[in-house]
Amino acid sequence: MLGQRAAVVGRFWKHRRHFNRLASTGSEYSREEHEQSYYKYAYIAGAAAVGMLGVQQFMRTAKLDHAKDEKDVKKLENLPMYAQEEVKKHGKDADRIWVTYKDGVYDVTDFISMHPGGDKILLAAGAAVDPFWALYSQHKTAEVLEILEGYRIGRLDVKDVPKAEPDAFSNDPERHPALLVRNAKPFNAESPPSLLTDHFYTPNELFFVRNHLPVPDIKTEDHRLTIETLNGKTIDLSVDELKKKYKSYTIGSVIQCAGNRRADMNQYKKVQGLMWEGTAISNAEWTGVRLRDILADAGIDVFDEKIKHVHFEGCDVDPTGTPYGASIPMEKARGNEVIVAYHMNGVDIPRDHGAPLRVIVPGNVGARQVKWLRKIIVSEKESDSHWQQKDYRAFSPAVNIGDELKWDTVPSIQEYPVQCAICTPAPNTKVDRDDGTVDISGYAWSGGGRGIIRIEISVDGGETWSSCEMEQEEKQDKEHMYAWTLFRTEVKIPPGVKEFNIIAKAVDRSYNTQPETASGIWNVRGLIHNAWHRVPIIVKD
């Protein structure tokens, strides 16, 4: 599969501007090497969701990395056999919590507080984790199984062993092979950086994908959007009704995963989560209707001071039937820019991106821009969803892996700080000294509509800087800039060095800037990494 992808990337690569000036082959290999290494850590991906993993355990187990394959994982033998009936007594309210996996019985009581996914682990208490792991395939690695086997207390009566689950992801859509897959099930993939800056609006098939669950398969004509008021009163809209009833608006807006550039933060100090490099971000033109028009039509006063938040529910559900959910403050929800979109770059939103309806919350983090939108609820409080309350919050660098995560002490991420990254050249690209210069492209963006006012490049560690030419959407002013800024520039190869770093950073309309390194922003979940982006370059004399 990697070979296939590499071939396609190669084809695109030929269309890339300035191709001849860069020795790209080496760097492309190096990206694939990186990618392979991510699979090694993939079992800590999706910690946002239901899972069974603890990082303290990982730290303990990391030393045991001789166990490369599931069949090599040692299992304690000569332990008692238990019937499902007995396991069931050790449910979430019992003193000791048991789970089963295949024919194994495990007492995970001491593991619960270490579970990165929080107490969602209790959903499997007294029962099998198999249906959950069917959704979160990243669990099925030797390392994770090795952790689990540490808790084995017996084996399950053969009559109670669950049958192999059908693959919940088998109905996921086809994807473009140029996408850089960070996790297969659920599907999570970056846009190819070598192509990303060629398009101001990212083509739909190259738009990064961040799914938490299997992709719903919705017939547009059957879909209903429900709006629920404070009194619990609801109204329902078909997609056609929504299009006909309200005025349509089109807005260029970035979606960025809160974990974008996590791999970079992980190099500073180990973090938990999917190892995104720098292109878990894309930019599209979205067309839809204003959220506040829908709310008003449902009889909701958008200036009602009792309404503090607006919740969104997707059609993507976990094995317990819980849908993906998130919320945004009402003050944001009633703004001009928030829409319920049905078009992405002028066509129906593709399945991976939320067909038929997705809420677009320009200037906010991707996690709040709920896909496959089926319900809108106004409320006095934030969404109770796992993804609002127990994920997508960035802790202090004082909180380390293994510490108890006091989620209610940090606010949910909404607006994003200023971000900037180089897309080309790739890390460790080899350049010829005779070329004299290196061409650079990349993106910058900031939350809250704060437009980028400049982007600067340094090749001497930040001693001196030069400004870049910027490409921005003309319709958007610096106070309402939800689309990204692309940049291109060239830098002189510094004399007398065998390698050097290209550093890029940006400044937004409120003069927010980026930190130099992850030192002050490192957080256990590896969220919102926006330190100066550094790309090492090798000089061939």
Added chain:
Amino acid sequence: MLGQRAAVVGRFWKHRRHFNRLASTGSEYSREEHEQSYYKYAYIAGAAAVGMLGVQQFMRTAKLDHAKDEKDVKKLENLPMYAQEEVKKHGKDADRIWVTYKDGVYDVTDFISMHPGGDKILLAAGAAVDPFWALYSQHKTAEVLEILEGYRIGRLDVKDVPKAEPDAFSNDPERHPALLVRNAKPFNAESPPSLLTDHFYTPNELFFVRNHLPVPDIKTEDHRLTIETLNGKTIDLSVDELKKKYKSYTIGSVIQCAGNRRADMNQYKKVQGLMWEGTAISNAEWTGVRLRDILADAGIDVFDEKIKHVHFEGCDVDPTGTPYGASIPMEKARGNEVIVAYHMNGVDIPRDHGAPLRVIVPGNVGARQVKWLRKIIVSEKESDSHWQQKDYRAFSPAVNIGDELKWDTVPSIQEYPVQCAICTPAPNTKVDRDDGTVDISGYAWSGGGRGIIRIEISVDGGETWSSCEMEQEEKQDKEHMYAWTLFRTEVKIPPGVKEFNIIAKAVDRSYNTQPETASGIWNVRGLIHNAWHRVPIIVKD
């Protein structure tokens, strides 16, 4: 005067919490030493305003620092004598621009492009600079005169030499002796850091002062506020009418000078401007009426898309009669938080802070919060004022001192990025190792109402961090936090060191953070310095 101030600071110091745990005397001395050194650079202060100085010239002249006193400055002799009539021919439209100072005639043509105050220098073209220098006393140093003498071409006919100007500042109000004066005329002074964190709302007499011109002396009963619509229609309000006609609101809001912490940036690399340390910031409760209520009453539709900006004019005028002026975007102006204030911490606004009326623009930089407010104008464009167009804009670090300043390439500062500084202990405080710990206090604040979500301290250069206890205004939520956050904590004295740095930094509601050093944010005017604040501490064993 320093002695007198030191005595008063000493009195306050006694009331300071945790006094016994710090060896404060040394640090207080050290602050005074710093302060004296600022006077050396004071001639580059007030570059925001009318002035005659160029920093390239300064760099050239800095070597000549043997000339400590005005009378020691050498003047070229045996040059021609000119009558005022002749000088007048070299006005702003002439090929060569002349000015006079006392009995000297100077051709400053080649200096104009280097003038930090921009082309305001042309206001004196073909005439005397004396009336301008009477307002900007920082010019009257040996160093500045030495620069000027470099341009001498002759002397002025004795009959035309201007008489000594009366001191335009003689009617300025009395000030509290604890204020740390950075410039006497116009008056600019910081709050004493040792007292600042003792009060959540800074007492009026300790609130930092940033004046651009002499302080107007206004009888409240005679004052009129004029509101001008797009058509040029105006309405006038007395202060009493304003209080009676509109509902009053009270809001806790920080005012921070865009140059706060400039001295810190200057240590990274030389910048231009008043050498503020870290307390050109204070916090008060302001009471007044909503700007949008006044605008609506004047028949202005605050949602009129033609109106993009709201201008403010003060009663403080320069020698040409031009008032201090600034503007804010209409979108900000119509917000709940913007008020025309008449009370500061529950009493009439003192003269230094804008009596009788000042516009309060919570979340924005101090320069837009016009004092002695006399006029409000709605407009399609930004204020043309010098302070909006040719000052209070932060250039790229790629723009160096002496480069042409292309003001229209950078936006005016409005919202402020996240800021944080330690107030106690003072730099170079000596602590006893036996004490074990050092108590720390300081403030953090961010623009746009983005509340501070945490403040962290490091004593190992950023390797590890600890979080601080925070004091915030309970009425303000994290999305609308215009008052500051005070913090207190204690840190252990690291073992085995003779000195160490305390570092403080903050994170705001949008997860904006501060850069580690000035490297990426350095700018020629030394504006918006918000790098990690580092306070060196000396350990006595």
